[in-house]
Every structure is written in structure tokens, then in C-alpha cells.
Amino acid sequence: MYKRILVANRGEIALRVIRACREMGIETVAIFSEADRGSAYLDLADESYCVGSAKSSQSYLKIDRVISVAEVGNVEAIHPGYGFLAENVHFNEICRSCKIDFIGPTPDAMSLLGDKNQARKLARDAKVPVVPGSEGLVDTESQAVQVAEEIGYPVLIKATAGGGGKGMRVAANNLVLKSAFQAAKAEAEAAFGNAGVYLEKFIERPRHVEVQILADQHGNVVHLWERDCSTQRRHQKLIEESPAPNLPDHIRQDMCKAAVRLIKKANYSNAGTVEFILDQENRFYFIEVNARIQVEHPVSEMVTGIDLIKSQIAIASGEKLSVKQSQIQANGTAIECRINAENPDKNFQPNPGRIEQIISPGGFGVRLDTHVHAGYMVPPYYDSMIAKLIVHQPSRSEAIGTMLRALEELGIVGISTTASFHQKVLSHPDFVEGGVDTGFVERTWMS
Numbered sequence: 001m002y003k004r005i006l007v008a009n010r011g012e013i014a015l016r017v018i019r020a021c022r023e024m025g026i027e028t029v030a031i032f033s034e035a036d037r038g039s040a041y042l043d044l045a046d047e048s049y050c051v052g053s054a055k056s057s058q059s060y061l062k063i064d065r066v067i068s069v070a071e072v073g074n075v076e077a078i079h080p081g082y083g084f085l086a087e088n089v090h091f092n093e094i095c096r097s098c099k100i101d102f103i104g105p106t107p108d109a110m111s112l113l114g115d116k117n118q119a120r121k122l123a124r125d126a127k128v129p130v131v132p133g134s135e136g137l138v139d140t141e142s143q144a145v146q147v148a149e150e151i152g153y154p155v156l157i158k159a160t161a162g163g164g165g166k167g168m169r170v171a172a173n174n175l176v177l178k179s180a181f182q183a184a185k186a187e188a189e190a191a192f193g194n195a196g197v198y199l200e201k202f203i204e205r206p207r208h209v210e211v212q213i214l215a216d217q218h219g220n221v222v223h224l225w226e227r228d229c230s231t232q233r234r235h236q237k238l239i240e241e242s243p244a245p246n247l248p249d250h251i252r253q254d255m256c257k258a259a260v261r262l263i264k265k266a267n268y269s270n271a272g273t274v275e276f277i278l279d280q281e282n283r284f285y286f287i288e289v290n291a292r293i294q295v296e297h298p299v300s301e302m303v304t305g306i307d308l309i310k311s312q313i314a315i316a317s318g319e320k321l322s323v324k325q326s327q328i329q330a331n332g333t334a335i336e337c338r339i340n341a342e343n344p345d346k347n348f349q350p351n352p353g354r355i356e357q358i359i360s361p362g363g364f365g366v367r368l369d370t371h372v373h374a375g376y377m378v379p380p381y382y383d384s385m386i387a388k389l390i391v392h393q394p395s396r397s398e399a400i401g402t403m404l405r406a407l408e409e410l411g412i413v414g415i416s417t418t419a420s421f422h423q424k425v426l427s428h429p430d431f432v433e434g435g436v437d438t439g440f441v442e443r444t445w446m447s
Contacts, residue, residue, distance in 0.1 A: 001317050002026050002077050005103070006070045007045070009081030010060060012388065013293070015041040015371045017079045020309040029073035031066060033059035035379040041371045047073055054381045060084045063091050070100055077101035077316055079309075083383065086292040087114055103316040105291050109268045113289040117160040117198050123286040126265040128258040131156075131277070131285040133200035144181045145174050147199045154202040157181055159188035163288075165235030166191040170202050205437040206277040208232065209244050209284070211259035212300040213272045214311055220321045221263050223256040224300045224308075225330040230436045231425060233348065238418070238441065239425060240296035241335040242303045245396060245434025248282060255284050262286065271297075271312045277438075295338065295388070298369060302334035302392035332392055333399040337407065337422040339370075339387040341378045344421035347446075351416040352380040359411030365392045365399075366406050378415060386417070396434070400426055421445075 004027040007017045014030060018041060021028045030045035035054035042048040049069045052059030059065070061084055070078055078095055080086040080103070089111045095102040104110070113119045117137055120130050134147045137160060148155045148171065157180055159167025167188030171177035181197070189195035212224040228244035229237045243252070259274035266289070273290040297308045306323065314322070342348045355376045360368050370387035372378070378386060389406055393399040404426055407419050425431055430440060 001319075002101075002313065004029065004046075004073065004075045005313070006031070006066075006073055006075040006078045006100075007081065008060070008066050008078050008085055009083070010036050010039070010382070011041065011371045012369055012385070013081035013083075013295075015044065016369060017081060017309055018044045020307065020313065024310060024313065026313070029069065029075055031060070031069055033381075035381055039371060040373050040376070049073070054379065056084065056382060063088075063094060066091075067094060067098060067100075070095075071098070075100065077103055077313075079103040079312070080292065082292050082295055087290075089114065101316050103312050104270050105268050105272065109266050110291045113266055113268070113272075113291050115160055116158060116162065116288055117196065119289060120198075120286070122265055123262055126258075126261045128262050128286045129284060131200040131203060131287070134198045137196045137198050138181075141178050141181050144177055144199060148174070148177055151199070151201045154204070156200045156202040157184040157197050158200060159184065159192060159194070160196040160198060161192040161194040162188060167197065168235070203277055203279050203285070205439060206230075206279060207244070207436070208237075208275065208438050209247070209255065209278055210273050210275040210290075210294075211256050212294075212297065212308070213259055213263050213268075213274060214306075214308070214315065214321060215263050215269045215272070216315045216321045217269045217318060218320050219264075221260050221268075222321060222323065222325045222328055223260055224304045224306060224328060225256060226252060227296055227299055228436075229296060230438050231431070231441060232438050233441045233446070235438075237296065237338065239335065239337050239422065240299050241333060241396075241399070242299040243330055243333065247278075251278075251282050251284065258284075258286070262289070270315050271308055295385070296336050298367065298388060298390045299334040299336045302367070302390060303330045303332060304328055305331070332394045333396040334390060334392040335399045335403050336388055336390045337403065337426075338385050338418070339389055339410070339412075339422075340384040340418045341386050341415050342384050342418050343416040344418055345416075348418070350380065350384045352378040352384075353415045354378075355412060356414035357411065358413070359409065361389070361406035361409035363402070363406070365402055367391070368410075372412075386412075389419075397432075400432065 027046040030048040051065040085091040169180035215221040231239035367390040391402040
């Protein structure tokens with residue numbers, strides 16, 4: 001087992017990793033930008049180093065500076081968290097070339113699954129259902145039109161290196177497709193340095209359901225069941241829960257087994273998430289693999305009792321999985337709300353600023369993962385998420401009731417947050433009945 005780990009991230013996830021390491025008896029080295037100087041998570045690390053100015057491009061994304069800190073800090077491994085360098089193949093390779101373990105999959109597995117077009121091909125080979133679409137990348141408007149007419153409108157244009165909704169467009173006819181095609185390629189090039197796009201049949205009113213995976217370096221793979229992440233705004237998740245409501249058990253079993261097949265086919269190790277969409281007949285289709293820990297990992301931890309961060313560290317150090325699939329049971333329901341520093345009444349406009357006071361909810365089955373505190377300045381340079389509120393109860397109705405109470409109890413004074421909006425969502429009949437699809441929020445509150 002490692003003696004010293006660098007946490008190559010900030011905020012909530014950095015704190016989460018540092019806590020896990022402390023419980024395992026592992027020393028930690030933290031990094032921070034000038035905007036994060038004085039952050040509370042740094043106090044828990046054994047050492048901390050500034051890696052640059054406020055902008056992430058000049059700090060958290062500067063590979064040479066992160067590696068320099070790792071070498072000065074004499075660490076054996078780097079945990080990248082999520083975002084920033086977590087799915088950067090080049091960073092992964094550099095870590096290993098410097099004899100520093102990267103707590104995540106191999107560069108080869110990350111590269112293979114990070115290319116959505118190649119991942120679709122791998123899924124087909126593993127007999128995992130994929131959305132009907134182009135066999136490979138589509139280079140020209142005329143090719144796009146040909147594919148669209150074969151699979152039928154509406155179609156979805158997707159960036160092969162994409163994420164977060166960038167490089168994605170929906171087209172309902174040839175005219176729209178031609179303009180959307182060029183727009184998607186330009187956006188993909190600007191966002192990812194890769195203009196490659198492919199086409200898929202657009203699934204109307206889909207659910208977004210994903211499977212949490214753990215895989216060791218000895219060929220053992222298990223799933224930790226599924227999470228429903230359908231409550232989204234502009235392709236960004238707002239609320240996640242496990243298990244997925246109103247999902248027939250045979251579909252759940254088939255989807256989880258499909259995720260395991262795909263991960264084995266990719267020779268993947270460490271934690272990962274296989275994402276699917278489900279149509280209105282509960283047919284599931286593979287969409288992508290996130291080769292890292294997810295923001296919403298706590299809901300899987302709560303229902304299974306397995307600490308995913310500790311599992312990541314153990315796997316990267318060479319240990320075999322400590323549990324077999326038959327031992328992993330999903331108990332009760334867990335729900336997570338992402339608390340963002342945004343103003344829901346102003347089209348979710350980011351609202352950075354000073355937190356004057358914070359009141360943390362408590363009680364049975366309530367967990368608050370956050371790095372903020374009274375006096376904390378929420379910077380404008382990074383993702384607006386400042387906390388994750390998680391509840392776990394024996395039933396879904398009890399979990400919703402506990403979450404509503406916890407959201408009411410949560411007090412953050414000085415900035416606007418999305419807590420009040422989550423209360424609206426959780427109280428809506430469609431959510432209560434478990435009938436939410438990915439367009440629910442935009443149809444109900446933003447149309």
C-alpha cells in the first residue's frame with residue numbers, strides 16, 4: 001500500500017480523497033491555485049503547494065507543475081479526482097513514465113474509451129447494445145445526410161472526443177442537419193482540439209442510467225449497480241439516485257452485466273462508469289464510459305456500503321478486489337443533490353462570492369460533502385458546484401422526504417444556490433412517481 005499520495009484536484013473531491021487517505025494511514029500532498037490559497041481542504045493535507053494563478057489553464061491543468069510537486073513531495077501515486085486532468089491520457093502517461101502510479105485506468109484503456117467512436121465499436125464487439133448510427137466518423141455533410149436518411153430523423157450529432165454536451169446537436173431534417181453538422185464540428189474543434197463527429201439516432205425522452213464499475217489489475221470486475229441521472233439541465237446532472245426508479249429488475253440485471261462485459265473487453269482497471277440511455281420501452285443503449293470517479297459516486301457508496309475512493313487506491317496499489325459480485329447488495333435508496341453557486345431565478349447564472357454563514361443539515365441518513373465554510377470565497381474560475389447533499393433511507397419515498405427536510409435545513413448565506421430549485425424538483429409529481437427523463441427540467445421550468 002502507498003505511503004504518500006498527491007491529490008491533483010481541488011475543493012470537494014480533494015477533501016474527499018484526503019479524508020480517505022487519512023483513514024488508510026496514507027500521507028497526502030495537496031495542490032492549490034492562488035484563488036484557492038487558504039482553502040480548508042489544504043489544512044488536512046500533510047503538505048500543500050501552489051501550482052499557479054487562478055485560471056485552471058495556469059494551475060490545475062499545468063502538467064509540468066503538478067509533476068514537479070509530485071517529485072518534490074516524494075509521492076508514490078497521484079489521484080486525479082474528476083475534471084481537470086482526470087481523463088487526460090498524456091498526463092496519465094507522464095505519471096507512469098516518472099514512476100508515479102496514476103490512480104485510474106491505463107493510458108491505453110483511457111484512450112480507447114475516451115474516443116466515443118472507438119468505444120461504440122468496442123461495445124458492439126462486447127455485444128452491448130448501442131444507439132443506431134454511423135459506423136465511424138462522418139466527414140462531410142453529404143455523408144451525414146446519407147446516414148440520417150438510413151437511420152431516420154431525428155438524429156444526434158456527437159463529438160467523438162466530447163463531453164458535457166459540447167459538440168452535440170439535434171437535427172430533425174436535412175436542412176437543419178447541414179447547418180448543425182458544421183456547428184458541431186466547429187464546437188468540437190474549439191473545445192477538444194478534435195473536430196471528429198459521428199451520428200446517432202436521437203432517442204426522444206430518454207432516461208440516463210449509468211452503472212458503477214470496479215475492476216482490479218488481475219482481471220476481476222464487479223458492478224455496484226446503477227444510478228439514475230436523468231434530472232439534468234443542458235446535459236449537466238442535477239440530481240442522481242440509486243437504484244433507478246421503476247426499472248424492471250431483468251433490465252437492471254442485463255444492463256449491469258453488459259457494463260461488466262464492456263469493461264472486461266477494454267482491459268480496464270480501477271473505478272469507472274458505463275453510461276446508458278433508455279428509451280420509453282426500457283431498451284438500453286451504451287453511450288460512453290467515464291474513466292474516472294464520478295461526482296455522483298456517493299449514492300453508490302451509500303446503497304452498497306463500499307468506499308469507492310479507498311477501493312481506487314487499493315486497486316492502483318495492486319491489490320485484488322476485496323468483494324465478489326455476489327456480496328454486493330443494493331440496500332435502500334440514496335439520492336444526491338448537487339448544490340451549485342447559481343441563481344435559479346436568473347437562468348442559473350453563476351453566483352460566486354463570499355459565504356457569510358453555512359448551516360449543515362444532519363440527522364439519520366444525511367451526508368454533506370463540501371469544502372466550503374463561513375468566510376469562504378467561492379471563486380468564479382471553476383465549476384460552480386460547492387457541495388453535494390446525499391441522503392440514504394430504506395425506501396425512495398423516505399429518501400425524498402429526508403432530502404426535502406435536509407434542503408430546507410441547509411443554510412448558505414451570502415450567495416444564491418440551487419437548493420431551493422432542488423426542492424421544487426423533488427416535490428414535482430413526475431419526480432415523485434419516478435417518471436423523469438433528461439428533458440424534464442427544461443420542459444417544466446425553462447421552456
